[in-house]
Each structure stands twice: as structure tokens, then as C-alpha cells.
Amino acid sequence: MKIFYTTLLAWVLLSSSQAMAADLKKGDQLYRAYCTQCHGINGDGWGVNTASMDVLPKDHTDTKEMVTRTDDDIFKAIKEGGKAVSKSNLMPNWDSNMTDDEIRDLVAYVRTVCCEKENK
Amino acid sequence: MRINTYYLTLTIMILFPHFNVQANNIETGKKLYEEACVACHSIADNSNITLTERLNEKAPSLFYAGNKFNALWLESWLSSPKRIRPGGHFFLDKVKVTEDGDIIDESKLTAHLSVKPEQAKYLTEYLMAQTPKSDLIALEKVTLGKVNRTLGGKDFNKFKGCGSCHQDEDGYGGVSGPELYTSIERLQPEFIASYIRTPEKWDPKTLMPNRHLNDVSIKKLLNYLNVISE
Numbered sequence: 001m002k003i004f005y006t007t008l009l010a011w012v013l014l015s016s017s018q019a020m021a022a023d024l025k026k027g028d029q030l031y032r033a034y035c036t037q038c039h040g041i042n043g044d045g046w047g048v049n050t051a052s053m054d055v056l057p058k059d060h061t062d063t064k065e066m067v068t069r070t071d072d073d074i075f076k077a078i079k080e081g082g083k084a085v086s087k088s089n090l091m092p093n094w095d096s097n098m099t100d101d102e103i104r105d106l107v108a109y110v111r112t113v114c115c116e117k118e119n120k
Numbered sequence: 121m122r123i124n125t126y127y128l129t130l131t132i133m134i135l136f137p138h139f140n141v142q143a144n145n146i147e148t149g150k151k152l153y154e155e156a157c158v159a160c161h162s163i164a165d166n167s168n169i170t171l172t173e174r175l176n177e178k179a180p181s182l183f184y185a186g187n188k189f190n191a192l193w194l195e196s197w198l199s200s201p202k203r204i205r206p207g208g209h210f211f212l213d214k215v216k217v218t219e220d221g222d223i224i225d226e227s228k229l230t231a232h233l234s235v236k237p238e239q240a241k242y243l244t245e246y247l248m249a250q251t252p253k254s255d256l257i258a259l260e261k262v263t264l265g266k267v268n269r270t271l272g273g274k275d276f277n278k279f280k281g282c283g284s285c286h287q288d289e290d291g292y293g294g295v296s297g298p299e300l301y302t303s304i305e306r307l308q309p310e311f312i313a314s315y316i317r318t319p320e321k322w323d324p325k326t327l328m329p330n331r332h333l334n335d336v337s338i339k340k341l342l343n344y345l346n347v348i349s350e
Contacts, residue, residue: 032212033175033327036222037296038284041212046221048211049284049294054277081329090281096320096330 027109030102034094035110043113055088066114074107142245149246152239157182163250167324174325179209184322186251188311191244197306198240201232204302206287206295210327224295253314256321260310264346265339272344280331280341288348297328304349312345313338 031043038047038057045059060066076084079100082091098106153163160179185194207224208214216225235243267275277283277293286300287293293300303312314321316338319328333341 029171029175033171036215037207037211037294037327040222041215041217048207048215048222048224049296050221051295052293053284089279090284092281092284092329092331094329096318097326 023105027105030106060113145245149242171325184253185247187253191248193306195240195244199237205298211296256314257310260313262309265343267343301348
């Protein structure tokens with residue numbers, strides 16, 4: 001019986017970590033496709049489009065600032081745009097480009113950009 | 121029966137010579153397209169494209185070219201092409217990270233090949249025959265008008281955020297999307313209106329957001345594009 005539970009636990013842990021890895025990989029691709037043009041290749045807010053912008057995009061590497069945002073805040077900002085979270089309208093709503101699941105993958109990836117150092 | 125078909129074809133050729141010439145031109149254009157364009161462009165239905173496939177595209181889809189371009193502009197551009205997208209079709213692999221922020225590494229941009237004017241004519245006829253999305257075009261009723269340039273610019277840049285990715289004058293604006301100060305010259309106004317309204321219906325993995333704009337807002341943007349194109 002003990003062996004059964006140990007195997008089950010190992011299986012659950014393995015599958016959840018695999019799911020997590022897959023989500024982050026997807027989130028990484030979505031970040032590169034939709035976010036880097038403004039938020040930058042390194043997520044520092046200095047993307048290729050920023051030269052003529054009136055409001056600079058959020059620096060996702062700013063851990064201190066980013067830990068004050070909940071996952072729900074980030075999800076809402078991506079899905080409904082900056083205005084929905086009282087931020088700049090220049091951050092558009094991406095609700096027609098990504099499903100809710102994809103946005104969740106993206107939120108998980110943004111967390112690695114901003115706050116991975118904290119977890120280490 | 122064979123003789124009848126022969127005479128029927130002959131009669132059509134005599135009565136409608138233009139129809140026959142056009143069909144031949146499209147066929148010639150198709151051959152040219154297959155020789156010169158398929159290495160980078162696709163003309164296949166893009167309805168089920170994945171994000172990976174979209175990001176790996178070398179050049180824009182020509183699936184609905186006939187619903188998109190102005191034929192006169194297309195023919196002239198094909199024989200003397202000029203860059204339309206400052207960052208290329210997809211900017212990411214052209215980005216150079218610098219201390220002053222990310223920039224487009226222009227050495228990584230490739231020039232579009234040019235064809236002879238005669239070839240451009242055939243290619244244009246072939247591409248303009250690609251009209252799978254005429255139903256979307258039929259939903260748009262556009263009459264181009266004017267708008268105050270300053271107010272239009274504010275709307276374009278500040279309120280709608282278009283300037284984040286698109287240039288509304290040479291050298292000013294975002295670089296990840298195509299320049300828009302030549303858009304009225306290049307594109308059918310109904311296509312622009314429809315693409316603003318529902319970009320994902322044209323390109324399911326488009327990098328452009330749908331900002332859920334109403335008719336008045338779309339008209340205002342089109343009028344601004346009209347003003348800056350003059």
C-alpha cells in the first residue's frame with residue numbers, strides 16, 4: 001500500500017511539474033509574440049516600439065513593483081487592457097488574440113520574468 | 121460534341137476577347153507567383169494557422185490579396201518595391217538589445233525582390249483574383265472624409281494606441297507594424313475598416329489587438345489615414 005501511495009505521489013508531482021513546464025513554454029512564446037515589441041526582449045520596458053511612446057511600458061523585471069500586482073491584476077491588464085486596471089490605454093486588450101488559458105500561461109511566464117530571483 | 125465545344129469556345133473568344141486574355145494573364149501570373157513568391161509568401165487558407173506557424177512566416181499571407189490591395193498600387197510596387205514594415209514581417213529576430221533600449225537591426229532586414237513591369241501586371245492580376253473574404257468586405261461601407269490632423273493624430277496615438285506599433289509619418293511611431301501613412305494608397309478602405317474591426321477574422325493569429333471599436337471610431341481612424349496619406 002505504501003508503495004502505491006509513493007508511486008501515486010511521484011506521478012502527481014511529475015505530471016504537475018510537466019504541466020507547469022509546458023505552460024511556461026507556451027507563455028514564453030506568447031510573451032515573445034505579443035509583449036516584447038513594447039516591453040522589450042528582456043522585459044525591461046524598452047521594446048522596439050518605445051522610442052515614440054508618450055508612456056513607457058511596464059518594466060517587468062522590476063521585482064519590487066511587480067510583487068505588488070496579483071496574478072488577477074496581470075490577467076485583467078492583458079485581457080482587458082491597461083485602462084481596466086487604471087493604467088495606460090496604450091496597453092491594449094488582448095482578449096481577441098489569446099484564450100483565457102493562454103493568458104494564464106502568459107501570467108505565469110511574466111511571474112518568471114519579474115520574480116524568479118525572489119524564489120531562488 | 122467535341123466540335124460543338126470547339127465552336128462554343130471560339131465564339132466566346134470572338135465575342136469576349138477580354139475575358140480570354142484576362143484568364144491567360146491570371147494563369148501567367150500564377151506561374152510567376154509559383155516561381156518567384158512561394159519561397160516567402162503563402163496563398164493558402166490561413167484559417168487554422170498556429171501561432172508557431174504565424175511567427176515563422178517569412179512574409180505576409182497573400183490568401184486574401186484581392187480583398188486587401190489596391191491593384192494600381194500593387195502593380196507599381198512590385199516593380200519598384202519599398203519597405204512597408206520597419207521591423208520586417210515579424211520583428212523579433214531583427215531586434216538588437218542596446219543600452220538605450222531595443223532597436224531594429226537594419227542589417228537583418230531583407231529587401232523585397234522586384235519584377236519587370238510586364239511581370240508585375242500578370243502577378244497583380246493573379247493576386248487580385250484571390251478574394252476569399254469578400255463577405256467581410258461587403259459588410260463595410262466606407263466613404264473617406266477629412267479630420268483635423270492634430271485631433272486625428274491624438275485619437276490615433278493617444279486614445280486608440282495605434283501609434284505604439286504603426287508609423288503615421290515617416291520615422292515617427294512604432295516599428296513592429298506596417299507604416300500607415302501610405303495605407304490609403306496601398307489598401308482598399310473597406311479592408312482597412314474590416315481589419316480594424318475584426319483583425320482576427322483576417323489573420324487568426326494576428327499580432328494586432330481588436331480594440332472593439334464602433335463605426336464612428338473606425339470612420340474617424342480611416343479619415344485620419346486619409347489625411348496623412350495626402
